[in-house]
Each structure stands twice: as structure tokens, then as C-alpha cells.
């Protein structure tokens with residue numbers, strides 16, 4: 342399958358390396374401690390959101406689903422802690438102005454730390470594939486290797502299914518877009534966007550199994566960076582991709 346040109350946000354100069362563990366919280370977790378901070382709370386809530394999605398798509402029995410929903414609701418409420426007496430939400434959880442979503446692409450380009458700006462779009466990675474605070478993301482954990490390539494790892498539960506027992510092809514493409522996009526941005530490189538992404542699906546990509554997604558730069562020609570990558574389960578390469586990332590003329 343050849344994808345339509347994919348989104349390649351002016352990607353960061355570093356790979357996505359979430360700094361907080363994203364393991365689902367154990368049942369009965371209580372309120373976030375002060376050490377968790379707002380970021381930790383968002384990531385823990387996102388983990389429960391993922392559990393909810395898995396429960397919803399797995400549900401065959403309404404009584405069992407109802408029990409799961411009650412348990413998740415209790416854990417989610419426990420994360421938030423007791424409500425303030427006057428009902429006022431803490432400053433960190435108040436709704437942000439809509440204007441925050443109208444940033445220029447360059448402002449979304451970096452792995453910007455959470456303290457540099459109050460805007461959600463500048464708070465590091467919020468992508469639907471690798472962000473630990475986005476419940477849509479598995480999340481795919483991406484690291485940069487010494488040779489400059491990027492490696493993403495994840496195990497995808499049932500909500501990412503396409504054909505029975507296989508990861509949806511669009512999700513495979515999404516993982517490749519993100520990992521190749523990370524690899525396309527060595528330190529100091531100008532933000533570039535996915536112009537072309539071609540994916541070959543060689544074998545089934547299994548659900549609930551450790552997957553490794555690799556991306557690397559094959560060559561650079563001026564503002565064009567040619568990328569390649571793979572998705573693998575163990576020794577089996579289930580998909581491979583090539584792509585072109587282009588930095589806008591004005592960036593150079």
C-alpha cells in the first residue's frame with residue numbers, strides 16, 4: 342500500500358523519549374502525589390484512557406464491561422484527588438484558550454519542554470502515536486541510537502486492530518511516519534515535513550506483541566532528506582518504508 346503523503350510535523354531535533362513511565366496504573370492507585378506534578382497526572386490519566394479503549398473494544402459481556410467501567414471510573418477519580426471545597430479547578434487543569442491551537446508549524450516543531458511555554462501545543466510530544474499523555478497513542482516509545490537512527494518500541498492492544506489479529510495498516514504507516522520523522526531530524530536540522538511516505542506491508546503485524554520500528558536517513562540533498570525504515574516483530578520484518586522529508590524553502 343502506498344499512503345497519501347503523510348503529515349510530518351516540523352519534527353523535533355530529538356527523538357521522542359518520554360521521561361515518565363507509562364505503565365498502566367495498578368488498580369487502586371490513589372491521587373497523584375505532588376511529585377507526580379501535572380504532567381505525571383496527565384500521563385497516568387492517559388494510561389487509564391487506553392485501558393478504557395481496550396475494555397470497550399474487547400467487551401462481549403455488558404455486565405463485565407460495567408464492572409470494568411466502575412473500576413476505571415474509581416481509579417480515574419482517585420487520580421484527581423479530592424475536589425476543592427469551593428469546586429474551583431486547580432489552575433493547571435483549567436481549560437486553555439482556543440487560540441493555543443492556532444500555532445504556526447514551527448512552534449510545534451521541537452521537543453519543547455513543558456516549562457518553556459504554557460501552550461499545550463508546545464508541551465513536547467502530543468502526537469496520537471508516541472505521546473504518553475495522549476490516550477490515542479499506544480504510546481510508541483522512540484529513542485535515538487548512537488548512529489542517528491531512531492527506534493520505536495510498542496505493543497499494540499486490540500483497539501489498533503485492522504483485519505482480525507493484525508495491526509491496522511494505517512497504524513503501521515503512522516508508526517513509520519513518526520519514527521522516520523524523528524530520524525529525519527538530527528540535532529540542529531531545520532524542521533522538515535513528510536512529503537512522500539511509501540509503505541510496503543510484507544507480513545501481518547501482530548497485536549499484543551513487541552514491535553520495533555526503525556528509521557534512518559539514507560541521504561540528504563539540500564533541503565530534501567530521504568528516509569527508510571522498517572517495522573519488525575522479532576526477526577520478521579512486517580513492513581518497510583521509504584520517504585522524503587522536505588524543509589520549507591524559507592527554513593533554509
Ligand SMILES: CCCCCCCCCCCC(=O)SCCNC(=O)CCNC(=O)[C@H](O)C(C)(C)COP(=O)(O)OP(=O)(O)OC[C@H]1O[C@@H](n2cnc3c(N)ncnc32)[C@H](O)[C@@H]1OP(=O)(O)O
Pocket residue numbers: 346347348349350351352353354355356357451452453465466518519520521522523534535536537565585587588589590
Ligand atoms: C517531540 C518529538 C517529535 C519528533 C518527531 C516527529 C515526527 C512526526 C512525524 C509525524 C508525521 C506528520 O504529521 S507530518 C505533517 C504533514 N505533512 C505536511 O503537512 C507536509 C505538507 N507539504 C508541504 O508543506 C510542502 O509540500 C513541503 C513544505 C513539504 C514542500 O513544499 P515545497 O518546497 O513547495 O515543495 P516542492 O518544491 O514541490 O518540492 C520540494 C522538493 O521535493 C521534490 N519532490 C517532491 N515530490 C517528490 C517525489 N514524489 N519524489 C522525489 N522528489 C520529490 C521536488 O522536486 C522538490 O525538489 P527540488 O526541486 O527543490 O530539488
